[in-house]
Amino acid sequence: MGTANSTTSASRSKNKLHTKSIQDRILEVIVYVSMILVTVLTLYPFLNVLAISLNDSVDTVRGGITIWPREFTLKNYDLIFTYKGLITGFQNSVLRTVIGTVLGLLSGSMLAFVLARNDFGGRRWISMFLAITMYVSGGMIPGFILMKDLHLINTFAVYVLPGLVSAFNIFVIRSFIDGLPYALQESAKLDGANDFVIYWRVILPLCKPALATVALFLAVGQWNSWFDTYLFNGSNETLTTLQYELMKILQSTTTSATNSQDASNMAERMAQVSPESVKMAITIIVTIPILIVYPFLQKYFVKGMTLGAVKS
Amino acid sequence: MKSGNKKIVASVLSLVMITALVGCSNPFATDSSGDHLPDSGDGKQPITFTYFSEDSSTNWNNMNDEVGKVIKEKTGVTLSAEFAVGDPVQKLSLIAATGNYPDLIAAKADVGKLVDAGAILDLTDLINEHAPNIKKMLGDKIVRTKYSLDDQAIYAVPTWSAVDEKKIRADAGFELQHRVVKEAGYPEIRTVQDYEKVIQSYLSKHPVDENGNKNIGMSLNADDWHMYQVTNLGFQTTGGPDDGEYYIDQKTHQATYHFRRPEEKEFFRWLNHMNAIGLLDPESFVQKTDQFKAKVASGRILGLADPEWDYGDGQNALRAASKFDQTYGHYPVTMSKEYKDTSFWLAGFDGGYGISISSTCKDPVLAIKFLDFLASEEGQVLNNWGIEGKHYTVKNGKRSFIPEVQERANNDSAAFQKEAGLGLYWNMMVHYGDGIKDSTGNYFTRNYPELLSLNYSNAEKETLKAYKAKHWKDLFPTEEDFQPRAYGAAYTISLPNDDPSMILGAKMKDITWKYIPEAVMSKPEDFDRIWDAYMAELEKDGVQEMEKIYTQHIQDRIKLWSAQ
């Protein structure tokens, strides 16, 4: 479209703009009203948690706290920070999040690339092979025995190795790669690149939104997991993770007793250890790091920043 | 490959290698890590035992607390402990299934899994030869620690239940706010009709509180497992002791699923009536525990029928706000004067839950000696009172806790427990409970009657005085009013998980937890119809078979405990 047609098309579009603008204006209103509504509805629970975490624990029992603490105190946080395992836990959590995410991105994107190739002989059966894993599981005991036989109990590797390949993430990335023109790969092949180079140099850089999204899922998954720590490394203090340490503090309030005598005994012994406010403080401590890291990933998938358009 | 690619491959490989290196830490080390203990005179080498417990212990400090250090010194044993997080059954099953046995295990009800695996030792001889304190404390109650009629080994040192105790607090029964009984002139509160009347009269005069919010006659906490607290009221108000979900005839030892007793039907009919006349909180079966506690804390609930450890948080908030006349007193309410409140019909010693020594333990003799020390008088005083001079003083033979230390324990309980270690070892020692005195004439524990009175608020004292009682317990029938049960308490019988009575029991529980709320919240004219449907469904799903099997278990236990 050159400038030669500009006057006619411009005036044409201006007319169209006028008639369409009512539709667009209504849309505009809907957009902004709903965004405000969404903000209020979704910000509330978080502010509520924050407020309770900053509220005195005896006062919290009275309920009725909304977004502002009634009796401000930092004691809940103080209490949590007296637990010594937190520092080691934090270090290990960061380590496993970084390593797990990187490994997961590598394996996921590689497999997604391979499976996006229609000409790949193994495409159908490998896709099936992977998809099935999302719906089957052997159970906890065989899983544990396997880890034991592979000498993964009491190691750091158990956090990042078993879960290396995630079918879900692979399919997500693949659906993005499917949207890229095949011509790119063709021309690279003509330039003499092999498939690995195509993957690494051509396709991967173009998958940034997908990679950012999957990175987010992987990171959050790693950051929040504690059950594997409990099962495999529960007795090893040097391998503890942040979530596990916090879960130990948290769990005392969720007694599931099978009879009332059991319950009363347990409740008496565990009185006051983990009141509501402390639970909320734990939630905040776990979420804040994610919130801090998030904007760095966000720019990759929220349009509005300059993101390279795909060159034809 | 081009050089750029080589770099990438190299970095990926190195990343994997780093992971592997970090991953290959030592297999679980069982030697003590740098414990520099002075060699205690008896030539005990310091040793570390691994320990897994199904109970939680949030303030565990790896025995670096003051009490722990003394224990280490005296026994030469350090514990490397792990506690269950969330559901303990899964973790214990893994331990049983995969042969990863810690030296000491506290398996509570799941000890059967370990027995199956051959993971734990029979402790009979060890106790006989190396544990004099435990032996003496148990006396002939040792019979209660035997596993079953077919397998009379002792698989766990019974550290959970108190060997002997005199309960000093009446924590259960029905509760009424002090202001409610005061306004009514302190009438006798003995039957559900008395209870209802006094609530009714207060509520009609004060339908709302000072903020305009509705007062509630009575509320219940039935959130998830708290439902037991409601269903237990069935036998509590009709003279039945707490035998779990059963009522056991004391002469024939026949077990009945207690809801099938006609007397209990009448209790739930009364609850239904309370709902019909608007005295019962309509949210009783719907609210979550923290909603319930918030209501208690708001002071609007006039009456409860809940153990104090459940509503205690809410009551503390009231105390903090100085609303003492809105706190609660305990009353032995039953359906009629012919039934006695059974809160103090003691179960006696439950020898079931405790610590087992695994078959892979390096030094079982040292392990049993360690447990024996904890069970000794010295060990119990150490755990309950702390260290003389530091936590308590002895003046004229009388032991008393230092007030400043008590302050600290009250205000900063978690930090205090981590530092001092008081109360951290309670479930590792065979112990006496409240109200029992040691050889010095002082109490073993720090809960004793004289201490209670100090904590009563003025409102509480006023109410007690009006009822001519010194403690709430005085209003209740005491232990002496009841004959001990030949089988202890039914719920302490641990059965294997695939025992038919357990599976049927789960089914019955589901049926009960569905029908009781429905029956209570329905219209009075529908109550009988719903209750009949409830009974019919129980029968259809095998309640009689369950009762029969359970009766057999009770009889087996009586046989086991009477044999020598």
Next chain:
Amino acid sequence: MSKRILEKESVYKKVSPIRKGKWKEWHNQRYLYYMSIPFVLWVFVFQYFPLWGWTMAFQKYRPGLGFFEQKWVGLEHFRTLFQDDHFYQVLRNTLAMSFMGLVAGFVVPVIFALILNEVRIGVMKRFVQTVSYLPHFVSWVVAAGIVTKMLSTDGGVVNSILLGLNLVDQPIPFMSQGHWFWYIVTSADIWKETGWNAIIYLAAISSIGPELYEAARVDGASRLKQMWHITLPGIRPTIIVLLIMSIGHLLGNGFEKQFLLGNHMVIDYSEVLDLYALNYGLSMGRYSFGTAINIFNSVISLFLLFAANGIFKRVTKESIM
């Protein structure tokens, strides 16, 4: 889109399966195989090998005994399962809530992503997006507590508003009515997870080439039209992939929210398969029974997966296998 597929096929036509041709094909694609086979082996070891545990469903499994010491009971556990009336009720609840959740869990996040995409102010867009996923990090324990309080008859927000506007004269006991339950769960789930679920769609939207929008704008298309003709088709592959995977999970993906939002009065509507499996299986130490339910779950899920995949492949030419 279709042009691209045609291109692909023209350049790399599949060679007919003559032996010599096959080896050549494999050699040509050797890098693809290098990049995938190791991971396939990995998956086999960690995900397929433990499936030997399914044999537990045919035994009377006791954790302490070795494999060969277990007692074999054949299909007994499956018989118990299928003869239990309770099981069918639980199944009904599960399917009902999953289905509602499926519909809501797609429609709402997609609409949300589309609307959010229309926000012109960059700062607001990013702020709203960040805030929208916060409920995902609040645990269900807390979220269920908030919902229960809001719907409470004792000063809950919803009832206060209804009473204030004179729409009702008695507070409505939402939480004790079984037939409300499914709607409450679905609504709570929407509130909690929409922001998080929308992230994938936002990412998909951001990789749609801006030249498509340019062209449309020049043609005078309104933003609504652009949304309909460009954005939505642009994220269609992603939607379909996620949809197929979610259909496979129709038999349940946890029970936390139903459990926490439910209570004894609505138990007939709130109990789902995963909770049933926990209560009657794992919690009672009945591993065999729990495994039997697990197998049932997996078999049906796989059936749903393949069915969904097949249907979508035929109708929309998009699929995951």
